[in-house]
Amino acid sequence: MKKKVVAFDLDGILAESEPALTWERDPPVAFYTFYQASVPNAENIELLNRLQATKKYKIVIYTARVENFREVTEAWLKKHEVRYDCLVMSKMYFDALLDDRSASTKEGLLKLLGD
Numbered sequence: 001m002k003k004k005v006v007a008f009d010l011d012g013i014l015a016e017s018e019p020a021l022t023w024e025r026d027p028p029v030a031f032y033t034f035y036q037a038s039v040p041n042a043e044n045i046e047l048l049n050r051l052q053a054t055k056k057y058k059i060v061i062y063t064a065r066v067e068n069f070r071e072v073t074e075a076w077l078k079k080h081e082v083r084y085d086c087l088v089m090s091k092m093y094f095d096a097l098l099d100d101r102s103a104s105t106k107e108g109l110l111k112l113l114g115d
C-alpha cells in the first residue's frame, strides 16, 4: 500500500520560532547561527516520531530554509532525533495557504490520519 505523505514545517513547528532575520539586513552566518541554536518543539517532534514509527507514513520536512543550510539543518534534525524520510527545502513564501490536502492544526492532522 502506498504510504500517505505527511509534511511538517520546520521553523515555528519542529523548532520553536521563526528567525527574526532578513536576507537584506543580516549576513548568512546569522541564519546559520540561528538554525544551529534553534529550540526544538518537543511536543511536535514527538508527534512526528509517533507517526514515523507506525511505518504508515512518509514523513517530509518542508522548509523555506534554502539549500545552503541543508547541512546545519540535517545536523539539527539528527541532534534532536527527528526521524524523517525526506527534507525538502526552499518552500515558497506565503502569508496564507488554502489547500484541500492540508491540516492546519495538530487536531486536524490527527483527525486526517484517523488517530
Ligand SMILES: [Mg+2]
Pocket: 009, 010, 011, 012, 013, 018
Ligand atoms: Mg514556519
